[in-house]
Amino acid sequence: DAKTTQPPSMDCAEGRAANLPCNHSTISGNEYVYWYRQIHSQGPQYIIHGLKNNETNEMASLIITEDRKSSTLILPHATLRDTAVYYCIVRELTGNQFYFGTGTSLTVIP
């Protein structure tokens, strides 16, 4: 079962930052937080992951709270191509499965 809670949908104006929240209140110390997105009719695409520290790459930034019970994915300058379903996933260090929930459907509005 998914261990995360995400809002079902969000809108964001093109060019603005999109902040996607995720609650994972039962996360344990050896679990990573992963973010994937799925554009319509495509397979999920890896975005970013982290354990404790905030992370940034060319696609996004991941902010993890100090207690690790929640995180936020930030797309700094959303474009229309960022319209997708975004999944927040927690995964054990030694675990195998990714438990996908229903994700957040982000719509970037022109």
Add this chain to the structure above:
Amino acid sequence: EAGVAQSPRYKIIEKRQSVAFWCNPISGHATLYWYQQILGQGPKLLIQFQNNGVVDDSQLPKDRFSAERLKGVDSTLKIQPAKLEDSAVYLCASSKGLAGADTQYFGPGTRLTVL
């Protein structure tokens, strides 16, 4: 590098027929996953291989679904006989290993419609 390849992209069959899907993972990736994604839901893991061995098939409906990865590279997922509720997108993913920090890379999926 080339991504995960899947074929066919679309398949329409009638219930009780058989169907097979093929996946070729990223070169050098030891672990291969098959997921089922029903419309409006997130992907659900069906089976996981490491090289040619099964690591986890606890969610695979074994009475009708089977999968193999004989040479530890490409893989085939089969459904026999298909039911209406098997209509879904079947996604293949691969990763270098099993460690928690390993990223899974997904193919485009095969959309199955069972009539």
